[in-house]
Structure formats: structure tokens, C-alpha cells
Amino acid sequence: MMSAQAPILILLIPLLCGLAITLVAQKSKNLAFFLILIGMIGSFSAACSTLIQVLQGSAPIHYRLGGWPPPFGIELVIDHLNAMVLFIVSGSALLTAVYSRNTVIVEIPDRVHHYYTLYALLVSGLLGMVATGDAFNLYVLLEISALSSYALLARGRGLAYLSTFKYIIIGTIGASFYLLGVGYLYIKTGTLNMADLSQMLASPDMKESVSIKTGFVLIIIGVWVKMGFFPLHGWLPNCYSRASTTTSCLIAPLMTKVSIYVMIRLMFSVFSVDYVFNTLQFQQAVVWMACIAIVAGSISALAQQDLKRMLCYIVLAEVGYMVGGVWLMNSNGFAGAVYHIMSDVMMTLCLFMAVGAVIYKTGDSSLESMRGIFRKMPVTATAFLIGGFSIIGIPPTCGFFSKWYLITGAVETGQYHFMIALLFSSLVNAVLFFRIIEIGFFNRFDDSGHGIHQKFEFSEAPVMMLAPMLICAASLLVIGLYTSFILRNIVQWTIPAGL
Amino acid sequence: MDHLPFISAAPALAILVSLAAVPLIALSSKIPNLREFWTLAAGVVKLLLVLSMAGWILAGNTYVYEIWDILPGLSLKLRVDGFGMLFALVASTLWIVTSIYSIGYMRSENEHAQTRFFCFFAVALSATIGVAFAGNLLTLYLFYEKLSLSTYPLVTHHQDREGRGGGRKYLTYLLGTSIGLALPAMLITYHLTGSLEFSSLGVFPETVSKSTLVVLLLMFMFGFSKAGLMPFHSWLPGAMVAPTPVSALLHAVAVVKVGVFSVLRVLTGIFGIDLLAGQDLNTIVCGVAAFTVIVSSCIALSQDNLKRLLAFSTVGQLAYIILGAGLATKLGVTGSMLHISMHAYSKITLFFCAGAIFVATGKKYISQMVGIGKRMPVTMFAFFVGSLGVIGLPPAGGFISKLIMVRGALDADMAWVLGVYLTSSFLNAAYFLPIVYRAFFCTADESMFEDKVSEAPIFCWLPPVITATISVVLFFCPWLYLGFANVMFQ
Numbered sequence: 001m002m003s004a005q006a007p008i009l010i011l012l013i014p015l016l017c018g019l020a021i022t023l024v025a026q027k028s029k030n031l032a033f034f035l036i037l038i039g040m041i042g043s044f045s046a047a048c049s050t051l052i053q054v055l056q057g058s059a060p061i062h063y064r065l066g067g068w069p070p071p072f073g074i075e076l077v078i079d080h081l082n083a084m085v086l087f088i089v090s091g092s093a094l095l096t097a098v099y100s101r102n103t104v105i106v107e108i109p110d111r112v113h114h115y116y117t118l119y120a121l122l123v124s125g126l127l128g129m130v131a132t133g134d135a136f137n138l139y140v141l142l143e144i145s146a147l148s149s150y151a152l153l154a155r156g157r158g159l160a161y162l163s164t165f166k167y168i169i170i171g172t173i174g175a176s177f178y179l180l181g182v183g184y185l186y187i188k189t190g191t192l193n194m195a196d197l198s199q200m201l202a203s204p205d206m207k208e209s210v211s212i213k214t215g216f217v218l219i220i221i222g223v224w225v226k227m228g229f230f231p232l233h234g235w236l237p238n239c240y241s242r243a244s245t246t247t248s249c250l251i252a253p254l255m256t257k258v259s260i261y262v263m264i265r266l267m268f269s270v271f272s273v274d275y276v277f278n279t280l281q282f283q284q285a286v287v288w289m290a291c292i293a294i295v296a297g298s299i300s301a302l303a304q305q306d307l308k309r310m311l312c313y314i315v316l317a318e319v320g321y322m323v324g325g326v327w328l329m330n331s332n333g334f335a336g337a338v339y340h341i342m343s344d345v346m347m348t349l350c351l352f353m354a355v356g357a358v359i360y361k362t363g364d365s366s367l368e369s370m371r372g373i374f375r376k377m378p379v380t381a382t383a384f385l386i387g388g389f390s391i392i393g394i395p396p397t398c399g400f401f402s403k404w405y406l407i408t409g410a411v412e413t414g415q416y417h418f419m420i421a422l423l424f425s426s427l428v429n430a431v432l433f434f435r436i437i438e439i440g441f442f443n444r445f446d447d448s449g450h451g452i453h454q455k456f457e458f459s460e461a462p463v464m465m466l467a468p469m470l471i472c473a474a475s476l477l478v479i480g481l482y483t484s485f486i487l488r489n490i491v492q493w494t495i496p497a498g499l
Numbered sequence: 500m501d502h503l504p505f506i507s508a509a510p511a512l513a514i515l516v517s518l519a520a521v522p523l524i525a526l527s528s529k530i531p532n533l534r535e536f537w538t539l540a541a542g543v544v545k546l547l548l549v550l551s552m553a554g555w556i557l558a559g560n561t562y563v564y565e566i567w568d569i570l571p572g573l574s575l576k577l578r579v580d581g582f583g584m585l586f587a588l589v590a591s592t593l594w595i596v597t598s599i600y601s602i603g604y605m606r607s608e609n610e611h612a613q614t615r616f617f618c619f620f621a622v623a624l625s626a627t628i629g630v631a632f633a634g635n636l637l638t639l640y641l642f643y644e645k646l647s648l649s650t651y652p653l654v655t656h657h658q659d660r661e662g663r664g665g666g667r668k669y670l671t672y673l674l675g676t677s678i679g680l681a682l683p684a685m686l687i688t689y690h691l692t693g694s695l696e697f698s699s700l701g702v703f704p705e706t707v708s709k710s711t712l713v714v715l716l717l718m719f720m721f722g723f724s725k726a727g728l729m730p731f732h733s734w735l736p737g738a739m740v741a742p743t744p745v746s747a748l749l750h751a752v753a754v755v756k757v758g759v760f761s762v763l764r765v766l767t768g769i770f771g772i773d774l775l776a777g778q779d780l781n782t783i784v785c786g787v788a789a790f791t792v793i794v795s796s797c798i799a800l801s802q803d804n805l806k807r808l809l810a811f812s813t814v815g816q817l818a819y820i821i822l823g824a825g826l827a828t829k830l831g832v833t834g835s836m837l838h839i840s841m842h843a844y845s846k847i848t849l850f851f852c853a854g855a856i857f858v859a860t861g862k863k864y865i866s867q868m869v870g871i872g873k874r875m876p877v878t879m880f881a882f883f884v885g886s887l888g889v890i891g892l893p894p895a896g897g898f899i900s901k902l903i904m905v906r907g908a909l910d911a912d913m914a915w916v917l918g919v920y921l922t923s924s925f926l927n928a929a930y931f932l933p934i935v936y937r938a939f940f941c942t943a944d945e946s947m948f949e950d951k952v953s954e955a956p957i958f959c960w961l962p963p964v965i966t967a968t969i970s971v972v973l974f975f976c977p978w979l980y981l982g983f984a985n986v987m988f989q
Binding site: 395407427441 | 567
């Protein structure tokens with residue numbers, strides 16, 4: 001049965017495709033594109049099949065590589081949470097692959113096959129991080145995705161190599177923190193399998209152990225570095241905004257969200273609700289930090305004159321949403337955070353794709369490049385608008401409903417500062433996007449304040465860029481309208497026991 | 500009842516019909532007559548759909564139509580009741596009249612991007628009907644936001660610097676307050692009560708403390724800032740940069756009335772008038788509203804730009820409506836609901852006239868309108884009837900609603916509100932009647948116009964005549980709107 005093998009196929013197919021691209025596609029750019037497309041389609045269909053299996057069954061899927069039983073063998077564990085994340089990660093990787101048809105050839109004309117190899121490696125690394133049930137495997141896959149992302153990011157514009165170098169340093173420090181933390185856990189428990197770890201950590205003396213606490217803190221800090229949680233975010237804006245269009249479409253939405261997933265997984269599947277919120281006492285401090293992340297991210301976004309940098313700071317603020325939601329210690333807040341993983345991937349992807357199309361046509365990424373966008377590129381402008389509305393949180397886009405649950409969580413636990421931070425960020429986002437809409441809608445003015453008559457010719461991006469962009473934009477509405485379905489069938493099952 | 504006297508999806512269709520017209524309007528952009536036909540056709544169909552439900556609602560029924568299960572325990576749904584019908588009927592009749600007027604105005608002014616104009620107009624109307632028929636607060640909020648966004652391109656239609664400034668102010672106030680105040684108020688209400696359904700008994704349990712209620716009340720009142728309560732009113736005069744048909748329909752009727760409608764829905768359906776009166780919250784509502792009534796009327800006195808004067812007069816009248824609801828008596832609320840419709844017909848007449856004067860003579864300032872009655876007698880007579888309605892004098896419908904509200908004030912033992920009503924009416928007369936007087940009664944030397952009748956095109960002067968006539972007819976037979984307002988209390 002193919003479907004029984006689906007969990008491993010999710011990561012195996014892109015991995016093998018990456019291999020195939022280096023081997024056979026050196027001469028032909030079309031073949032490289034064809035292979036990456038095959039890889040992403042394969043991976044996405046396997047993810048779909050897995051998601052359906054999870055939705056139909058009640059228990060999580062345990063896939064044992066080579067039939068070795070845990071804790072000795074490697075195990076993939078797919079429950080509702082990571083089935084959803086796998087689906088959304090492989091889906092957006094597929095959309096970006098389609099989108100890359102026109103951009104990669106322009107941006108990296110000499111090394112298309114290398115680019116796609118790294119692309120495939122990165123995607124399989126990310127998918128592996130999500131699927132694995134083993135804390136050390138997670139580290140290995142994290143490094144695979146990180147290393148390939150360094151290479152992808154360095155091939156960007158301007159000083160991309162410099163900012164990537166910074167990222168290598170900081171990213172490696174983050175990964176070392178994680179590894180060190182896992183090391184502490186291994187010393188105390190002698191196991192690396194997550195399910196096994198969680199059983200061992202449940203014993204009372206483990207709860208009191210200072211080494212375990214240190215391990216937890218190290219792991220969390222390591223993951224925070226990877227997701228760019230304030231104040232550990234310094235590397236992210238430069239690095240992502242200078243990357244090439246395809247790279248930022250691929251990495252900016254996915255890397256942060258996968259890190260959020262990893263944080264949730266470690267907090268609640270390795271450790272427990274009781275441990276994180278009762279034994280340790282920094283729940284409130286983290287929510288405050290999330291508030292600062294949201295406010296600081298939003299204000300910094302307001303200060304940007306470059307579209308991509310602005311989006312990067314929005315991503316940082318959104319990281320604050322999800323970290324705060326998880327740490328609210330409330331089931332609605334948690335549901336909001338998990339739902340937001342899904343919607344945030346789609347809305348940042350939608351925006352990065354729209355901005356990428358503008359850059360593709362105008363060669364400029366400043367806010368001014370949006371001048372006349374409604375006449376020149378109406379389709380791109382529509383996608384950009386829907387993405388923006390979702391970030392602001394206007395119903396019925398999905399951004400509204402994630403805020404709904406996050407704010408409900410904040411109100412229920414009386415942490416009103418988190419509610420205020422979220423509303424503040426919504427308002428700032430409204431300013432951000434309407435500032436751009438103004439640039440797009442109004443011409444320059446003459447001295448008397450009348451619009452100078454400028455003729456904007458219709459010149460839209462190619463279909464291969466528009467189609468995935470529109471799918472993203474439509475998905476924002478679909479996810480929003482099917483909130484009830486998603487919550488009942490997926491998100492509700494991910495809420496850890498005791499929350 | 501197993502057999503409805505109308506199509507079961509009628510409320511949803513009434514919302515969708517103008518949306519459905521949008522692609523048709525956009526596709527026929529090359530043939531203006533066909534394009535305007537779609538607008539009018541959608542308007543007529545919408546009106547018929549609304550009317551088809553009128554009898555059933557007047558008989559005291561309400562009709563609930565579930566659209567979509569959007570959140571667990573909270574669905575998007577429509578609910579047609581008397582108040583919703585009253586508002587939907589006002590909006591849909593006036594859309595048709597305004598469409599006729601827009602055709603005349605936009606063509607004689609040779610405006611650019613007329614297709615875009617009619618498209619967004621249709622979207623805005625769909626949102627307005629959506630608010631009227633919203634079955635719970637979440638649905639109402641959704642349509643409320645849709646209206647803010649879809650009217651932005653209308654307000655900024657001229658695409659000049661003034662338009663940008665007005666548009667900025669418009670969105671800052673509307674989105675700022677709805678996201679910053681109304682949304683959290685809604686979430687806190689949902690957290691406290693577990694329900695966002697409208698119920699005449701209110702949704703708050705007795706355990707909720709008074710201070711919480713006060714905070715929520717203020718958040719809702721200022722959060723729906725389309726209602727223009729001070730200090731969140733200044734978007735309204737700012738939005739007067741829009742073409743006149745937009746100001747007319749959206750800023751005298753649809754947008755501002757949506758704000759008032761939302762506030763009234765919250766006051767009557769979420770708080771409930773018993774709670775308002777019992778917890779003494781009505782004093783707060785009345786205080787805020789009375790302040791706005793008096794101050795805005797005084798500002799209106801000093802305006803020379805006719806459209807700005809009308810804008811401030813609107814701010815005052817909106818607060819007037821909220822004041823009536825704030826009395827928290829049956830009569831007060833009935834009167835304020837009724838005033839939504841009465842004021843709509845009068846105020847739209849005044850805007851139409853201002854636009855007709857602008858089209859015919861290019862004049863915007865009152866000081867330049869001395870003697871205009873001789874040049875445009877029909878327009879100025881309609882203006883006179885419209886101002887009677889706003890002041891609240893017979894034979895215009897505004898008299899009836901003001902009378903009921905005044906009786907409501909006596910019922911509630913709030914004599915000072917009576918004083919506010921009278922002062923405001925006096926001020927209204929003080930800023931409207933001189934305009935009319937100087938338009939007709941001036942010496943030949945003072946007159947700025949030639950003594951020759953020359954009206955604006957028929958598309959511009961007929962609509963105000965129609966709306967002025969309706970407003971007089973409503974004085975003699977207000978039973979339809981009164982009936983809708985009364986069924987809310989059966």
C-alpha cells in the first residue's frame with residue numbers, strides 16, 4: 001500500500017529529486033524545473049494522503065524507518081498538528097516551485113540546477129523537522145535545512161552574502177543551543193525519542209532536576225533564535241529581504257513557522273503543560289516578550305521604505321503572535337496560534353509573491369514601485385490587497401479568525417496587554433497597507449494638488465507567477481470561511497491535555 | 500409556519516443582487532447606458548426583494564436565515580426584523596433615487612472612472628443591506644468593515660491631494676475605532692456572555708459589574724464611529740471631498756446610518772433597554788449624544804461651505820437619534836428608529852440640492868447663493884422642504900419622529916433632554932432658514948444671479964423633488980415605517 005508509506009514519501013521524494021537534479025539536469029533548465037515540480041507534487045500528494053489518514057483515524061500515525069522499534073530506531077510520528085503543518089509546508093513549497101519558473105532564470109541564470117537542488121534539500125529538511133519523532137533527528141534535519149538555506153540566501157541582491165554570513169554565525173549558535181539542550185536531556189534520561197523522553201520526564205525527580213530545566217531553557221532559546229523571536233531577531237530582516245525573490249517566498253513564510261511548530265512540539269510532546277507552566281515560572285515573562293515582539297516588529301515595519309523589508313518585520317511581529325498565543329496558557333490562545341501557523345504561511349506567501357511580481361516587472365522594491373499598480377498589474381494588486389487585509393485582520397480572511405482566538409485567549413486569562421499588542425499591530429498594519437494602497441491608487445500631484453495625468457500601461461506578470469499567487473489569495477478566504485471546519489477537525493485535536 | 504410568503508433566501512439575495520451587478524457594470528464600461536441600466540436593474544430587484552418580506556415582518560414575525568457556520572458556536576446569519584426592514588427599505592429606495600441622480604451628476608461633471616464609481620457604489624450598498632439584516636454582532640461587524648473599505652475609493656474618487664487627505668482621515672477614524680474599540684468590545688462581550696445574538700432582553704447576565712458595562716458601552720458607542728459621535732466625528736466633514744452623490748447616499752444615509760444602526764442594535768439588542776435604564780447607563784449615552792448634538796449644531800452655524808454645513812448638521816442629527824435611543828423608553832427608541840428613515844429622506848434632499856446647485860452654477864459657498872431661488876426655484880423649494888424635515892417642522896416627516904422622541908424624553912423623566920431637543924431644533928432652524936430666505940427674498944441689487952429660470956439637468960433636480968415629496972408624504976402617512984419600528988416592541 002502506497003498510503004502506508006506516505007509519511008516517509010513526504011520527505012523522501014524531494015530528497016531524491018534534489019539528487020536527480022544535480023545528476024541529470026546540469027544542461028537543461030527546463031528539466032531541472034520539471035524535476036523540482038515533480039518532487040513538490042509528489043511530496044504534496046503524500047502530505048495530503050497523510051492528512052486524510054490522520055483525519056480519518058483517531059490515533060497518531062507511527063512510522064518506523066526500516067521497521068526498527070523505538071527508542072532504538074528512527075520514528076516519524078504524525079498527529080493532527082504536524083499533519084497540518086506538513087500539508088501547508090509542502091503545499092506552499094509546491095506553489096513557490098511553480099512561481100519560480102520565471103524568477104529563478106532571471107535571478108540565478110548560471111546555476112539553475114544547483115539552485116533547485118538546494119531548494120529540494122531545504123524542503124525535505126523542513127518537512128523532516130516536522131515529521132520526526134526524535135529530538136536528535138530534529139537537530140540533524142534542522143541543520144540540513146539551515147545549511148541549504150544559507151546557500152540559497154547568499155545568492156541574493158546587494159550585500160546578501162554579508163547578511164547571510166551573520167545568519168550563519170547566529171543560526172549556528174542557535175542550533176548549538178538546541179543541541180546542548182538535547183544533550184542535557186540525553187544525559188539525564190538516556191533517550192532521544194520524544195515519546196520516550198516525555199515518559200521519563202514525567203517522573204517527579206526529573207521535574208525538580210536543574211539539568212532538565214537548563215536543557216529546556218537552552219532548547220527554547222535555540223528555537224527562538226531560529227524563528228527570530230524578539231530580541232533574537234537581528235539577523236532576519238537583512239537576510240530575508242536581500243534574498244532573491246524565490247528564496248524569500250520559500251524561506252520567509254516557512255522557516256519561522258516550522259520553528260514555531262518545533263517549539264510547540266518540544267513544549268508539549270517532550271515536556272508537558274504541567275511542566276512548562278507550573279514547574280517553570282516564566283509564562284508571564286514570555287507573553288510580555290511576545291507583546292514587545294509584536295509592537296517592536298510593527299513599529300519597525302512602519303519605518304521601512306522597502307517592501308520586502310517591511311514584510312520581514314511583519315513576519316517578526318507575527319512570530320510574536322504565535323509565541324504569545326502558545327504561552328498564554330489557554331486553550332483558545334493555543335488554538336489561535338496553531339490556526340495562525342496555517343494562515344500566516346499563506347498570507348506571508350501571498351504577499352511575498354505579490355511583491356516578487358512587482359519586483360519582477362519594475363526591478364524596484366521600494367514603496368514607490370507600487371505607483372499605478374491598480375492599472376498596471378490589477379491581478380497582482382488584488383492578491384496583495386487580500387493578503388494585506390488578512391494581515392490587518394479584516395473578516396472573512398483567515399487573519400481575522402486567528403486574531404479572534406488569540407484575543408479570546410488573552411481575555412480569558414486576563415492578559416489584556418497581549419490583546420492590546422494584537423490590536424495595536426492590527427492598526428499599524430492597516431496604516432502600512434493603506435499607505436501602499438495610496439501610492440498605488442493616487443498619481444503624483446502637481447502644485448495645486450491635482451493628480452498629474454500619468455498613463456499606466458497594463459503589464460501583468462506571467463501566468464506562472466499569477467496562478468500560484470491567486471491560489472494563495474483564494475486560500476486566505478477559503479481558510480477563513482472554513483475556520484469552523486478546521487477548528488473542529490484539526491486544531492481542536494492539537495490542544496495538549498491539561499490546557 | 501411551513502410556507503413562507505417570500506423566497507426563503509430573500510435576505511441573502513437582497514445582499515447579493517448588487518454584488519452580482521458589479522461584474523456586469525464592469526463589463527459594460529464602454530456602453531454607459533447599459534452600465535447604468537445594470538445599476539438601476541439591481542436597485543429595483545433589491546427593492547422588490549426587500550418589499551417581498553415587508554408584510555410578513557409587519558405582521559410581527561422575524562425571519563432567520565443561516566448563511567455559514569464560520570466559528571464553532573457562532574455562525575454568520577441573517578435575521579430580518581422590523582428595525583432591519585426599516586433600514587433596508589430606506590437604503591434600497593434611496594439607492595435607486597441616488598443612481599438616477601449619479602447618472603446626471605457624473606455625466607454633467609464629466610467625471611473620470613465612472614465605471615469604478617458605480618462598481619464600488621454597488622458593493623457599498625450590498626454591505627449596507629448586510630448590516631441591516633445582520634443576525635448577530637459578528638455578521639454585523641463583517642459587513643461594517645466591508646462598507647468602510649468599499650467606500651474608500653468613492654470618497655477618494657477625485658484622486659487629488661484633497662481626496663487623499665480626506666480618505667486618510669476617513670479610514671483612520673473608521674478602521675481605527677472599529678479595530679481598536681468595537682472588535683475588542685465584541686470579544687469581551689462574547690467572553691462574558693457566550694453569545695453575540697441580538698435579543699431585546701439583552702445578553703448580559705446580572706453578574707457583570709457596572710464598571711465593565713460602562714466601559715463596554717463606551718467602546719461600542721465610539722467603536723462604531725460611523726455614527727459620528729464626538730470626538731470621533733471629524734472624518735465626516737473630511738469625507739465631503741467625495742462627489743456629491745457619494746456624500747448624499749453614503750454620508751447622509753448609508754454609511755452614517757449604518758453607524759447609528761449598529762449603535763442602536765447594540766443598545767437595544769446587546770444591552771437591552773431594561774438594563775440601560777436599570778443600571779442608569781442611559782445617562783451616559785444621553786450625555787455623550789447631547790454634547791455632540793449641541794456642539795455640532797453650533798459648528799454648523801459658522802460654516803460657509805454648504806456641504807460642510809450639511810456634514811455638521813448630519814453629525815448633530817445622528818447624535819439626536821442616539822439620544823432618542825439613550826432614553827431607553829419604548830417611545831424614545833421608536834422615535835429614534837423612525838428618525839433614521841425620516842432624516843434620511845430629508846438629508847438626502849439637501850445633498851442633492853447642494854449638488855444640483857454645484858452642477859448648474861459651480862457654487863459651493865452659501866455666501867454666493869444669495870438670490871439663487873429665482874434662478875433654480877424647484878431645487879430651492881426642495882431644499883426648503885428638506886430643511887423643514889431636519890428642523891422637525893410640519894409638513895415634513897421629521898416632525899413625527901421628533902415628536903415621538905420628545906414624548907419619550909418626558910416618559911423617561913429626563914427633562915433636560917427635552918431642552919437639548921428644543922435647543923437643537925432652534926439651532927437647526929438658525930442655520931437652514933437664512934439660506935432659504937436669502938435665496939428667495941432679496942432685492943435685485945443683492946441677487947447674484949440673473950432673473951431667469953435655469954435649472955440643472957433633469958436627472959439632477961428630479962431626485963430631490965422625489966425625496967422631498969416622500970418626506971412630505973411620510974408626514975401624512977408614516978404608518979409603514981412606524982409599523983416596522985413598533986413591531987420591535989411586540
